[in-house]
Structures are given as C-alpha cells and as structure tokens.
Amino acid sequence: MSRFLLVVPPLTGHVNPAAGIAAELAARGHEVAWTGTESVLRPLLGPGAQVFGTGTRAFRAQGGHGLAALRSLWEGFIVPYARFTAKPLDAVVRELRPDALLVDQHTPAGALVAHRHGLPWASFAPGAMELGRPYRALPQVEAWMDGLLRGLWERARLPAAEYADPRFSPALVLATTGPALTGDLALPPQCAPVGPVPGPRPADPDFPWERLLPGRRRVLVTMGTLAGELGTDFHTRAARALELCGGEVQPVFAAPRALLPAELPAHAVAVDRAPVLELMARGALDAVLCHGGMNTVGEALSHGLPLVTAPIRHDQPFVAAQVAAAGAGLRVPFARVAPERLAQALRAVLDTPDHRRAAVRVGSELRAGGGAVAAADRLEALAEGRR
CATH class of the missing domain: 3.40.50.2000 (Glycogen Phosphorylase B;)
Incomplete structure (x- = not known):
C-alpha cells in the first residue's frame, strides 16, 4: 500500500471534495495524511484524520469582483499562505516520507516541496479558475500571475532552469468537473476531469x-x-x-x-x-x-x-x-x-x-467521469510508478 499526503488550503470548498478522494484511498488500504491549517481541517475531517498542522495565521478576507477579486485572492491569500507554510510543509514531507502528494492548485508550496524532494505529485483543481488559461485574452494578467509563481519558486531556492508552473503537475491534474461544464477551455493533456467528488460530511442531527x-x-x-x-x-x-x-x-x-x-x-x-x-x-x-x-x-x-x-x-x-x-x-x-x-x-x-x-x-x-474512484485509480498509478 502507498502513503499519500494531501496539501489543501483552509477553505471548505477545497477540503470537502479532497476528502472524498481521501476516503476512497483509505478504503483501499492506503495511508492518507493531510497538511494545512489544523483548526480548519480538523472540524471538517473529524477526529480520526491524520493531520500535520502547518500553523494558523489570519489572512485578508477576499473581496471585490473580477480582476480586483483575483488580485485579492492571490496577493491576500495564495502567495502569503504559500510563504507561511513552506517550511512546515518541508518538515512534514521529511517526517512522513509520502509516496505521492495531492496538491491543491491554491497551495503551490506543496508543489515546490514535491519538486525539491523528487516526489510524484498530482494537482487538484476543485474549481475551473486555473484550468485552460481563463485569462489568455489578458496577457498582462497572465504575466502578473506568472511573476508571483516564479517569485515563490525563487524563494524556495529551486533551480531557475527547472521552473515549472506549480499549479500544474506534469503527471496528473485531477479536476472535479467534466466536459459539460468546461466549455471551450483547452484543458492540459494530463488533466483528468473526474466529475464531482462529494466528500463524507458529518451528520447534522439538529436539522429540522x-x-x-x-x-x-x-x-x-x-x-x-x-x-x-x-x-x-x-x-x-x-x-x-x-x-x-x-x-x-x-x-x-x-x-x-x-x-x-x-x-x-x-x-x-x-x-x-x-x-x-x-x-x-x-x-x-x-x-x-x-x-x-x-x-x-x-x-x-x-x-x-x-x-x-x-x-x-x-x-x-x-x-x-x-x-x-x-x-x-x-x-x-x-x-x-x-x-x-x-x-x-x-x-x-x-x-x-x-x-x-x-x-x-x-x-x-x-x-461518468468516475468521481472518487477514478481519482483514486489515477493516484494509485502515480504512486506505483515511483517504485
């Protein structure tokens, strides 16, 4: 069996679908661990989940619309969160020694750590924002985002000549969508649109x-x-x-x-x-x-x-x-x-x-995308390919 590490941001809409994949991997006998903000992950995942906390820090609330919202997301959350979690993530990988990582596109520090340690990793896209270059008609916006990601790469002291966009694993991108909801987006060739992955949710005995x-x-x-x-x-x-x-x-x-x-x-x-x-x-x-x-x-x-x-x-x-x-x-x-x-x-x-x-x-x-079962199949193949 393999050991998987899931790297996700402290956002409910990102944790829940990843939990569906984690549950399928665990049901197959694999060891599954999480890393991120434990105060957010623990209530969503329950007391039995293996969580390696990376610490807690307040980040600016997201706001605005359109490009203002994009700027708020990247400069107010994604980049600061990547910087804040970089060292703890590296320590987790050294301690856990996972066979493969599943890294949310909004936690690029996970991709940088995987690259540093030569570990196979898959990108996780629980939304459509980072698929298919949605800002291809705005080259200045794409250049700005690329500059932020290159800055994280440089901060991680990775070789400049090896730079690759940390939002996209060269091996596998798992997307919780399908052709009916991607329109004319040109998805990367390594993208596997597995469709919705409803994760396990705690029961609510108080619902009327x-x-x-x-x-x-x-x-x-x-x-x-x-x-x-x-x-x-x-x-x-x-x-x-x-x-x-x-x-x-x-x-x-x-x-x-x-x-x-x-x-x-x-x-x-x-x-x-x-x-x-x-x-x-x-x-x-x-x-x-x-x-x-x-x-x-x-x-x-x-x-x-x-x-x-x-x-x-x-x-x-x-x-x-x-x-x-x-x-x-x-x-x-x-x-x-x-x-x-x-x-x-x-x-x-x-x-x-x-x-x-x-x-x-x-x-x-x-x-028809296969959901958690298809995602787990892909991740198993990714981990086994390392051996």
Missing part, C-alpha cells in the same frame, strides 16, 4: 426535518462560505423573491442568521449549515439557488437539480455561464437582480421541464 412541509417544492439557497457580508443584501432580495413564488415553494436557507433578513417567509427553514448532500439524496429539493461554485453546482447536477446561479467572483461566472449554456439552469446578476426577476427565474427552473431534463443529462455526464 419536521419543518419540511409535504406537498411543497423546495429551493435550497446557499451562497457558499466566502460570500460574507456581500450576501446580506442578496439574501434579503432572495427571501422576497421566494415569497413572491407563493406558498407552494418552500425555501431552505443555509446561511448564518446574521446574513438573513429579520423577516423570512413563515414557511421558510433557515439554518447556519444544511446537510446538503442528504437533502439532495433524499429527494427533498427541487432546485438550488447558489453562487455558481463548482462544488454546489456539481452536487446539484449530480442529483438532477436545476439551478439559478448568481455568481460573485473567481470562476463562478464561468461555471454559471456553462450551466446556462447547457440548459440546466439560469444565471442572474448577483449585485443587482431585483426580487421580481429572481422570482421569475426560480419559477422558470421549477416549472419548465426542460431545465430539469438538462440537469439530469448534465449530471449523468459529470458522474
């Missing part, structure tokens, strides 16, 4: 299942873990839109109560966190209103649920556009959609059979 009213059509409203204060005004408009949809449509809000309006529809369910996968698996939902994050979109489509997306930043506009192009949902502007327009979009995905049929079709295409 008894409040799900029979005979209603239910809409899950979830804007991800990074919307923050930006979500307050949107949730207010969403609550009004769902009220306009009528009493037969029951909203389920998954958001901190502080981000929700004081007055919600009387039949609405509001929780800080919802057991999303369980709701979907039980057939308790009819549609999803979300930010267009790859995980939420992939999970919804895998269960044949149409979407209304209101993308905020990063790869969300691209993913939302692909959902709309596939006919599996509709896209609305996050910052300015009026409740009436949002209600119209929600009624359309609920009432139009074509949207649900497209969601079922796209979900089937995504599941």
